[in-house]
Amino acid sequence: MNESIPTMDPRCKGKPPLAMDIILQLDLFGIILYSVLTFMAATSMLIFIEECVYIYKKVPANKKSTIIWVNGAAPVIGTMSCLGMWVPRATMFTDMTSACYFAIVVFKFLILMIEEVGGDEAFLRRATKHKLKISTGPCCCCCLCLPYAAISRRSLFLLKLGSFQFALLKVVFTVLSIVLWTNGTFDLADLSITGSAIWINPFVGILTIIALWPVAITFMHLRTTLRTIKIIPKYAMYQLVLILSQLQSAIINILALNGTIACAPPFSSAARGYMMSQQLLILEMFIITLVTRLLYRRLYDPLPEEECDDNENTKMVTLPKAV
Template identity: 80%
Template sequence: MWGHEVKIGYFFYLELDVFGIILYTALTFMAVVSMLVYIEECIYIYWKVPSSKKSAIIWVNGAAPVIGTMSCLGMWIPKATMCTDMTSATYFAIVVFKFLILMIEECGGDEAFLRRSAKKTFKISTGPCCCCCPCLPMVPITRRSLFMLKLGAFQFAILKIVFTILSIILWTNGNFDVADMQITGASIWINPFVGVLTIIALWPVSIMFMHVRNTLRSLKIIPKYAMYQLVLIFSQLQSAIINILAMNGTIACAPPYSSQARGYLMSQQLLILEMFIITLVTRLLYRRQYEPIPDDDVNKEQKMVISSDVSDI
């Protein structure tokens, strides 16, 4: 499969018609603009954002443009699809952890978050693991429970890198093929295990979002979380569905593309367009003045003082 795509990677663009030339040019332009917007956003974040939030915001903002750029490379060089897809997936694994950190930092950091939530609890009956288990108990918010949430997301960032390196090594040796569904194949063991790690990592992020969504509503945390979820759906679920349809022959072949090669190409082209739109929306959400959110306890005291003054009058 990949050997056939090597030839396509070098000669396919010579056979493009007018529509193909326009399509490839437009998609490449979108990928370039996405990366330029991201670079400009990084410069803004570097100068305008507090140091505690810089790293997390830069990582989260980079999800869409990085995936779009990798998809553009995979579109022009089909031989590199394996590497570009794994690079995108590895980057997003880090973004999952960084988005969790971002929500905590928006609350003022670990200490401020624990102080605000000293008498509150985490609702763990959320997706994607336990949304069907409303009977699960509420977990007190402590330093230990916060650490466990971080660990749940961090393990995916580390292990995804490990399995990506392992997959590339096996692929170069001819032992890894995503289309090989035999019990003796490496992908039939690695991919489901990575899927389980992904679900485990998404769970802490969902728990944290359910807890802080009202506190951070003024900081547009809900649309930010929606963009994060869209990147997940498009880059992981959508790509997996298209690849499965291609491997089953549902997507028709179109010479010089085989069914699988055409499926990969369709996936890359869709991702470029989707990530371009998400990049522009994300820029609007994160380009703002980062001021600390008001303390709930202080607000309560102010309300009590005002109410007492009014009663005295």
């Protein structure tokens, strides 16, 4: 007696579809969805270009490049996600481009906070009576017993170096991943111990944590000083881009690789997971672009000199006086 055995659609095990295959198979809902998301991505980039023109005209020269880099995080990620949505086979490259750009933004946001107080010299001058609280996330938020670090040129250099290494090494590992992929030895779906992805991705994750730590330390030190320029919501937007572009995407992709996200021909489980991630990012980055524009579109006047007030309610720690 022959029993009917359910068979899996062969397209569920194949490569992601070509862009033309997606276009030919779009129904009415798909056409509307893709059109709206593409409009959002294009609008985000137009807003960013307009903001660049404003920054170029209104912002002091020492802050122009830094603010443009930070403002571009959401539009660039949204645009790359849109390209990945239309061309699913290019998702790995669009994701790598977004990750490399954001790695630079991590370093640029640290520089932005320092420039907002007037640069390195002003940062050191304001910090003569304070110490850095290093028991902050993501590395040492639970280590409250850690000593406070004195602020000096050396500590400032280490803060910058901690974030800069990620901007540099992320690009290096991305190029290495592409080279290995062309050789057939790099596959994001290959989680075996012999696969290169299982070694490269965790190491990049460690570099990410190390890079985020100096930014958090600097923010905790300057958040009261820079409250007039809305540094807290700016930092929140920066953190939100990080969570959505890295953590959210990683969770969705892991669920897809495990088969939790069902196959929907012509998309395999993995390809469908990547597609859902790209579509969510376009919407989220569009909203963040609008919020970021409101936060950074202001007059860039110098900050007032810090008043000597020992009772000021800040997170800075006063150095003990010499006996």
